[in-house]
Amino acid sequence: MQGNLPIDLFHWILAFIPLLALLILLIVARWKASEAGPVGMFTAWIIALFFFRTSFNNVAVASAKGIWDAIFILYVVWPALLLYQVTDNAGAFDSLRVGIRKFSRNRLFLVLAFGWVFASFLQGISGFGTPIAVTAPLLLAIGVKPIYAVVVPLIGHAWANMFGTLAVGWLATLQVVNLGNPTETAFQTAILLWIPNIVSGFTIAWLFARGKGIAKAWPMILIVSLIHGGGQLLMILVDPILSTFIPGTVALAALYPLSRWKRYREPGGLESGIMSETRESGGGEEEPEERPVMGLFMSLLPFIVLAVAAVIGSGIPPIEQALSRLEIGFAYPATETGYGLRNDPERPYSPFGPLTHPGTYLLISTAVAWIVFRAKGFYRKTSERKEGQKGIWSGLVSNAVPASISVTAFLVMSKVMDDSGQTQELALGISAVAPPLVFAFFSNWIGNLGAFMTSSNTASNILFAPLQQIVASTEQGLSESTMIAAQSTGGAIGNAIAPANVVLGLSTIRHLGNTARVLRITLVYAGLAAVITGGVTILLNGITFLGG
């Protein structure tokens, strides 16, 4: 696979240029993602063609594969946005906001409940960006500022990526590396994944009201994290496939008793920079609010249908097996660069199972919501109250098209970098200069990089798990299990900073163009989680060697 790829500083810097260009344009120059993405794509093309001995034929194959990868994500973006339009135009979000106040009037509790607990639950069953696309509008509905309505679920769902979507990331890892001790690797992965989980809880509380937020939220964070992280650790020993889904469901159920606790039932009186209304009411007199068009249960109907459809479609093995028989995919020829880097023929490449894809579950919930809301007359009642509201289709197209362009460009860039050897250059360059302990620290950063590029823990592991295994077997003092665990954890953390995920979230709440502002916050979270993960990786690596 590696061929004669030259591992030197010159080629390493060249391979880094597409990512650097993307970061500079998005974060420093503040270009929109739909403008910066294609520039990153062109940069990857040019470097592949002129410096990595890649032919136009190879670039074309890689580009088509990249667009196909993007279609996977766009099949979540478009249905999620449609669900948002169908739900919002019926007045469901306004009703949800009013109805949820009866459940708990503590905004910090609600932000953690939706952005962390519910997002993690959704990641356990569906994934592919669904937790961000679904919870961002919910957070917006309860009064979270648009930027933070995307930041919070990005941070909150990240830990659940590895064993979420019924452990697709883990299953893919087992496909690409032949592990000496899969149980030990899975267990170490669960230990490391607890870090981004607990860091996400505390980060969200910190964002909400700095130290006061943490002082108020810490019991809830510890309880939920014990269920998420501890539950996953236990479930790994039983069945890795359900190791995120079951703790995610238990944590969701735990929200009810938590909401009965006075600490989280009543308003906390905290000033929050992430809420549209900075000051929380103290529970006294409140402004009279217009009676919502529907009740709380009705406003949650699309999300209940979504969860039920996902559990039936992906969680019941005989049904999942029957539905996953239908697969669509296209064949691509083998390619080889001038450096001898060979990409095997694909027959078909990454087949797409439409009936088990979360996009289908979103479409089902959208259809059910539209039929019920229309039959109940909610669209008519809402349009009478809200003048000048955009139609469902115009709202969908105006947000989904720019998001689709950027997601497509990101994924083409990623696939061209992969097939031309730029991705391998980056990873092998790090491993060539880093001593074992330094590599152990940075191994999760490689996973992070993979997820940043592809928006997928699974893709990150497919790209880099073989490299981590090679380095662990060739460098003295590195444990294979620990390096794969660190790679997998980095792949999970990287989902919080993946531009395609950011664009997905922003598009569903119709705030495209704020990618840089979101990334500035999530990069801090990802950096913190990666540093702690790096430190614990060194410890785990040492313990594994002492014990083994």
Add this chain to the structure above:
Amino acid sequence: MNRWMILAFLLMLAAFVLITMGFAWSTEPLWWAGLAALALGGLIPAVRRFIPKHGENES
């Protein structure tokens, strides 16, 4: 929604169809056309940045 952005996205989708068909049928001009469509689709949003525009939705 600017129609140029819709055109850019449609070109990207067309690129996928053309490249895939080009390799499936071993027809070189088809995948070249696909690559050109992808290049054009990518150029439109980047070039539009430098052209004064009205009523842009993506703020």
